[in-house]
Amino acid sequence: MTIADIAQQAGLSKGAVSYALNNKPGVSADTRERVQAIASGMGWHPSLAAQSLTTSRSNAIGLMLQRPARMLGNEPFYMEFIAGIETIIAPNDIALVLHMVENSEREVAIYERWWAQGRVDGVLLVDVVLGDPRVEAVNRLGLPAVAITTREAARGLPHLWTDDRAAMTAAARYLIRLGHKRIARVSGLAALDHSVVRNSAFTAAAAEAGLDSATIISTDFSGEAGSRATRDLMSAAAPPTAIIYDNDIMAVAGLSVAAEMGIDVPRELSLLAWDDSPLCRLTHPALSAMNRDVSELGGQAAEMLLTLINGGHVEDRESALPVLIPRGSTNAVSP
Incomplete structure (x- = not known):
């Protein structure tokens, strides 16, 4: 169905029909209403491809993740x-272009191609590190971007941030109040901005409480890495009595390792996962977790980016603080 078909049905020129359908001046209100009624009855919908040619918009935003597709x-x-x-x-007829990449250099190269070819109108930056080359690249290109990171790592980009320092401090103090004096943290990639913040807060909380030990092991967020880290920790001469994992997948893997090694959770070992998910509620015992609305986080980031693309002013925004949800995997230290 094309404008020409509607013009024939309405007995008008294609130009007049175009004005009516696009709510532009040049036709009367009665004509506009009649044309739109005819178009609706004929099942006509605007062509996004044609609109993008006239508006120089791709009606798409980009998101790249540096991890294997699997x-x-x-x-x-x-x-x-x-x-x-x-x-x-x-609801805005905008598409998400999702791409998996190996490293930041590859990601920057794709941004350059996307922007040169008009493939996207803007991008969301995730897993940001301090001094991230992607921040400089989107600024250089003039590519609208919103970063999910801290002010320091965003370096002037509009950004959405979470107070990971306060959240990690709350998580560590919870375990300390349960009587744990040897705690450990299985972190994600050490260079990530949120890893740096969480590691610092974890170490500070342990020092403040005068703990016997507070170990940090950096991983790649995978279940396999979480399993290895847990085995290493629990094979030590003085193993921890509590572990905080940087995601739910590693926490579930850690729970399996505890069962494999004959370690009772939570009587001998307490486990706490970051970013609650259905996985945490399906294990036995269910995993205590730091809960936040991740879907809302994605929605807030998208809202900020669309405002930026449309030429609006975007204020940096703080997302809701993660909330500790105690479940069966954490308990007070046995006397």
């Missing part, structure tokens, strides 16, 4: 994050 289906965080993005962009 991990995406196993990572509840990004599934919920993408779902939140879609709740905002789908």
